Amino acid sequence: MSKKAKERALGDHEATAIATSIRTSPRKLNLVAGMIRGMKAEQALNTLTFSKRRIANDVKRVLESAIANAENNHQLDVDQLIVAEAHVGKALMMKRFHARARGRGARIEKPFSRLTIIVREVEETA
Numbered sequence: 020m021s022k023k024a025k026e027r028a029l030g031d032h033e034a035t036a037i038a039t040s041i042r043t044s045p046r047k048l049n050l051v052a053g054m055i056r057g058m059k060a061e062q063a064l065n066t067l068t069f070s071k072r073r074i075a076n077d078v079k080r081v082l083e084s085a086i087a088n089a090e091n092n093h094q095l096d097v098d099q100l101i102v103a104e105a106h107v108g109k110a111l112m113m114k115r116f117h118a119r120a121r122g123r124g125a126r127i128e129k130p131f132s133r134l135t136i137i138v139r140e141v142e143e144t145a
Contacts, residue, residue: 032140033103034089038081038133043074045107045132051078052105052134060086060100060138078105078134085136095140103139107132 029035041048051072055063060082067079082102089095110131116124 029137030139031093032095033137034085034093034095035135035137036081036085036088037135038077040110041074041077041132041134042129043077043132044130045109047072048074048078048132048134049107051075052107052136055082055102056105058102060097060102063102078136081134081136082138085138089138089140095138099140099143100138101141102136104135104137106135108135109133 051067051070051074054066054070055078058066063082064079067075067082086097086100089100090097110133112131113129115127115129117127119125
C-alpha cells in the first residue's frame with residue numbers, strides 16, 4: 020500500500036544534481052554556471068578548478084555529484100558526458116540589520132541561490 024513511483028522527469032541518457040542553498044547571489048553564480056554550459060564534463064571540471072571566482076568550488080562539487088549520479092545510478096559513460104543544462108534560481112534571503120547614525124538601522128540582505136546541473140551522454144561523431 021505504498022505510493023506509485025514517480026516517473027523520471029529526465030531522459031534515459033541524463034543525470035542531475037541540485038544544490039539548494041549556495042551562499043552567493045544568483046547573478047554571480049550564473050556567471051560561473053554560464054562558463055560551463057555546453058562543455059564536456061572533463062573540460063568543465065578543469066575550467067572550474069582553475070577559475071578565480073570563489074563560488075567555482077561549490078559549482079565544481081555539484082558537477083562532480085552529477086557525474087557520479089550518471090555513472091553510478093544510470094550507468095552512463097563518463098567520457099561522453101556534456102553539461103546539458105546549468106541553471107540558477109533564487110533561494111532564501113537572510114535579512115540582517117546594521118546600525119546607522121542617529122539611532123537608525125539599515126537592512127542588509129544576504130542572498131542564497133540554488134543550482135541545478137544536468138549532464139547528458141552524447142555519442143561522439145568521428
